[in-house]
Amino acid sequence: MYAAIDDPYCYPGTTVLKNKLGLREQRDLDAFETEISFQRSTEAMPTGRLSYTHYRAIHRHLFQDVYTWAGKVRTVRISKGGSTFCYPEHIDQEMSKLFKALAKAKHFKGSNPQAFAKQAAHFLAELNAIHPFREGNGRAQLTFLTLLAEKAGHPLVLRRLDPERIMKAVIASFGGNEAALTAVIQGLLEEQGRGSAR
Numbered sequence: 001m002y003a004a005i006d007d008p009y010c011y012p013g014t015t016v017l018k019n020k021l022g023l024r025e026q027r028d029l030d031a032f033e034t035e036i037s038f039q040r041s042t043e044a045m046p047t048g049r050l051s052y053t054h055y056r057a058i059h060r061h062l063f064q065d066v067y068t069w070a071g072k073v074r075t076v077r078i079s080k081g082g083s084t085f086c087y088p089e090h091i092d093q094e095m096s097k098l099f100k101a102l103a104k105a106k107h108f109k110g111s112n113p114q115a116f117a118k119q120a121a122h123f124l125a126e127l128n129a130i131h132p133f134r135e136g137n138g139r140a141q142l143t144f145l146t147l148l149a150e151k152a153g154h155p156l157v158l159r160r161l162d163p164e165r166i167m168k169a170v171i172a173s174f175g176g177n178e179a180a181l182t183a184v185i186q187g188l189l190e191e192q193g194r195g196s197a198r
């Protein structure tokens, strides 16, 4: 949950996000959101060129059943655990810049696994610092990383994913330390698991 004051995304006097089902209890919303976004994540993702537009389409796909603003950038300031994310008035510009740089780097195609992990960690750190959506950033990030890795020829082994560990690494990256995130990503690459029983 995010700290936001007088948040127009929430039912008045609550921190529960307005949602398509009209669920007013956080518990109920959490359960529905988790279930349906997981369901959507098992479907084919919208196709695209790993662009900013594509990223928004992925978020829209995952959360289309829950929020009217799925795929749209937020209009309020948000923070989490003391980290304040990009102000809404700068999101569009920052996202455009980030995805332009990604395209310029050829989506990290041709990088060896070590280099890919480092580049992807930096990209993810920047993406998280922007946090374009009011909710669902973590899931959109991971979905996009999966596509990015696949396209770059370094598919992820998602069953190795430790949500707690990646979250800690993402938080560390917010403070400028990308080493842990690089290590997490490197550990998810298929190449790293060869010959091991993991």
Ligand SMILES: Nc1ncnc2c1ncn2[C@@H]1O[C@H](COP(=O)(O)OP(=O)(O)OP(=O)(O)O)[C@@H](O)[C@H]1O
Binding pocket: 001, 080, 081, 082, 083, 128, 133, 134, 135, 136, 137, 138, 139, 140, 141, 166, 167, 168, 170, 171, 174
């Ligand atoms: N204190 C923090 N500083 C920076 N980033 C954080 C912090 N706490 C969590 N994050 C990151 O924010 C992202 C989660 O954002 P958000 O809650 O919008 O997404 P979600 O998909 O709804 O949640 P989750 O990823 O927990 O399922 C994750 O990448 C997480 O690592």
